[in-house]
Amino acid sequence: MFITVKEALALPAMADAILVAGSEGLERKITSVNIMEVPGISRFVKEEELIVTTMYPIRENGNLKLALIPNLVEKGVSALAISPLNHDRDIPSVMVKLADEHAFPLIRLPMDTSFNEILNPILEQILDRKHIEVEHRYRARIIGDLLSGKISSKSQIIALSQYYNWGLSKGFLPILMKLDPNEYDHLRLQLHTFSDISEKCGIGGTIATDFEFGILLLIPYSDTNKCRTNLEKITKTYLEIFPNTFLGIGRPIADILELPKGLREAKQAATLSEKLPSFGRIVDFDSLGIYRVLAIGDDEDFNKKQTFVKEKLSALLDYDQANKTDLFLTLQEFFNEGGNSRKAAKKLFVHYNTMRNRLNLIEEISGIDLSVAEARLEMQVAIKIAAIL
Numbered sequence: 001m002f003i004t005v006k007e008a009l010a011l012p013a014m015a016d017a018i019l020v021a022g023s024e025g026l027e028r029k030i031t032s033v034n035i036m037e038v039p040g041i042s043r044f045v046k047e048e049e050l051i052v053t054t055m056y057p058i059r060e061n062g063n064l065k066l067a068l069i070p071n072l073v074e075k076g077v078s079a080l081a082i083s084p085l086n087h088d089r090d091i092p093s094v095m096v097k098l099a100d101e102h103a104f105p106l107i108r109l110p111m112d113t114s115f116n117e118i119l120n121p122i123l124e125q126i127l128d129r130k131h132i133e134v135e136h137r138y139r140a141r142i143i144g145d146l147l148s149g150k151i152s153s154k155s156q157i158i159a160l161s162q163y164y165n166w167g168l169s170k171g172f173l174p175i176l177m178k179l180d181p182n183e184y185d186h187l188r189l190q191l192h193t194f195s196d197i198s199e200k201c202g203i204g205g206t207i208a209t210d211f212e213f214g215i216l217l218l219i220p221y222s223d224t225n226k227c228r229t230n231l232e233k234i235t236k237t238y239l240e241i242f243p244n245t246f247l248g249i250g251r252p253i254a255d256i257l258e259l260p261k262g263l264r265e266a267k268q269a270a271t272l273s274e275k276l277p278s279f280g281r282i283v284d285f286d287s288l289g290i291y292r293v294l295a296i297g298d299d300e301d302f303n304k305k306q307t308f309v310k311e312k313l314s315a316l317l318d319y320d321q322a323n324k325t326d327l328f329l330t331l332q333e334f335f336n337e338g339g340n341s342r343k344a345a346k347k348l349f350v351h352y353n354t355m356r357n358r359l360n361l362i363e364e365i366s367g368i369d370l371s372v373a374e375a376r377l378e379m380q381v382a383i384k385i386a387a388i389l
Contacts (some may be wrong), residue, residue, distance in 0.1 A: 001129035002029035021099035021106040047076030079105035172218040174250040174262035222255040246273040312382035
């Protein structure tokens with residue numbers, strides 16, 4: 001487990017530390033801490049270490065000072081923190097320059113800093129996160145076993161969950177937060193934050209655990225109106241704090257053994273939120289309309305849908321690409337306006353006759369008759385499936 005250089009600098013023990021160079025490397029990971037008080041320390045350092053030193057061993061050696069930062073960067077060291085021996089002893093400007101060039105955090109500590117006061121809080125943070133990681137793993141395993149069918153007894157799941165003080169005997173509203181993969185490791189360490197937000201918004205006892213590349217939230221659900229009102233506050237707060245996420249809300253589940261169904265719905269809603277911007281970043285399964293049917297399926301079903309879309313739309317899309325036209329967009333707008341050519345023409349800022357000519361060309365290229373209800377339905381369904389494949 002690790003903390004970032006930025007997080008280390010935010011610790012109370014580092015309150016008087018000053019970042020003098022390498023600000024672009026603040027997201028470097030620290031997995032351990034080492035002290036450099038002998039020459040040639042770069043031979044012994046490990047990747048992702050924070051090195052703390054007084055620079056005493058190389059205080060008079062300009063060549064070693066010049067080579068130090070490039071050597072540490074080559075070894076994958078996370079950052080260098082220097083506690084000068086004298087008030088008037090500045091960090092050499094050449095080291096500052098090299099640290100900026102390599103995006104390597106260079107930190108000045110107060111003189112006479114006790115290294116233990118720096119090392120111990122950072123190591124404690126790393127160990128705490130390792131403990132949290134183990135706990136997350138067991139939580140995720142319980143949910144995973146429930147979803148896979150390894151746990152089929154309600155009494156068994158309740159017994160296993162008591163260790164974490166999960167109240168699984170009540171109903172829940174399942175929410176899946178799909179995260180930016182680049183932020184996943186960071187956000188999954190803040191699972192308590194999700195529960196805290198729910199409590200502040202009026203719903204206590206929310207269960208949060210990591211699931212695939214997301215966070216699964218089980219929000220206690222009893223009073224429908226109260227829960228829905230508070231849920232709006234909760235989800236909006238989540239997005240304010242974690243803006244690069246997509247939230248899918250499943251239907252309420254009365255029994256925890258119904259979680260597989262509720263999670264499927266939440267996952268479907270979150271996926272469509274990500275694929276179709278028109279839905280927004282918070283999507284309720286009940287609001288998906290026809291997409292509740294279109295998005296369901298296994299690999300075989302996916303292949304069938306892909307074939308259907310290709311049969312109905314490939315000729316039109318190929319024509320658009322070859323001739324730099326917008327016939328596909330024209331057809332979409334035609335359907336969006338309920339098949340009203342005049343309204344669609346206004347939306348596209350074209351003359352009505354131009355709209356009619358485009359629709360005639362679409363019929364010719366696609367081999368369909370837009371006056372036939374069945375043909376219109378097939379094309380509309382193909383367009384909707386294409387948006388989520």
